[in-house]
């Protein structure tokens with residue numbers, strides 16, 4: 517089974533190929549989603565699942581039964597669906613890696629000619645009992661009889677696949693956990709706006725990491741290079757297009773193509789999500805897309821500007837409000853907001869002041885004073901929590917030089 521994932525970048529966007537379709541996300545989406553996952557918790561859950569579901573001595577006489585919730589495969593299938601739902605909500609690639617573990621498990625324990633058992637296992641994990649079709653198929657399977665099966669059907673194949681799935685899941689979580697620790701170290705060093713080396717640009721810091729044998733980078737590069745994890749594939753696309761739809765050769769389509777401009781676009785390819793997370797991190801370093809930890813939730817995000825302190829993630833139990841919306845209403849964070857706005861204000865004021873000094877005819881002092889009055893009024897609104905730093909910035913921004 518082909519598990520290759522495609523990822524590419526353009527400007528402020530990230531593009532992935534999922535199920536033949538190209539999807540567009542904000543740049544850094546995969547990286548942030550990967551870092552948002554509490555892999556330690558998932559590692560514990562995988563161990564827990566293994567304890568509950570792993571059956572050492574498989575009874576080959578037990579019948580297949582989807583109505584018994586205590587069966588190992590029923591417990592594992594329920595957990596699989598929950599995990600898929602949570603990870604898919606963060607990024608499609610993250611859900612995909614769980615499904616890949618299911619595939620690995622099924623193909624590793626069930627011989628090729630067990631096609632039907634493969635299908636039943638996938639159906640049970642992925643769909644049952646959410647779709648009426650899967651419910652029907654399970655009933656049919658339980659009653660089936662044929663060359664390979666005696667009626668009713670025994671369940672040991674499913675038990676074996678479930679055993680393997682729980683083992684594969686633990687291994688996956690261990691790998692992700694270790695990689696996240698390395699990723700966080702590299703982020704803190706090279707991409708964090710508030711890092712120890714914040715006065716250097718991210719490409720300079722990345723280079724420094726490279727030449728100083730930064731351990732997390734050495735480990736990551738070894739992992740990717742040694743296992744040849746990262747590949748690349750170039751696609752020829754129409755200007756402004758990242759999709760490559762299937763089209764027929766028709767005179768209309770040919771006429772349309774004659775009017776198009778084309779460009780070569782590089783997709784990173786890998787079966788291992790870690791290689792793609794790293795590729796995105798490196799891309800962001802080289803393009804100076806520095807990140808910051810949200811002052812509210814502590815997770816990395818790409819700030820809109822130097823004054824952005826909070827991310828757009830939805831805060832739990834807040835009726836769908838984001839950190840950016842919640843934080844300014846809370847007093848402690850309000851002070852932080854006010855400080856950031858003041859810092860921004862004083863920087864802009866200096867710039868404006870300098871313009872007035874250098875070219876008083878072009879930049880009359882009256883305009884400068886009016887701008888200051890307006891900004892001071894807005895600062896009071898930030899103090900009171902009724903104006904966000906982002907809105908403040910948008911309303912005091914200086915015009916381009918005349």
Ligand SMILES: [Zn+2]
Pocket residue numbers: 810811812813814815826827828829839840
């Ligand atoms: Zn946040």
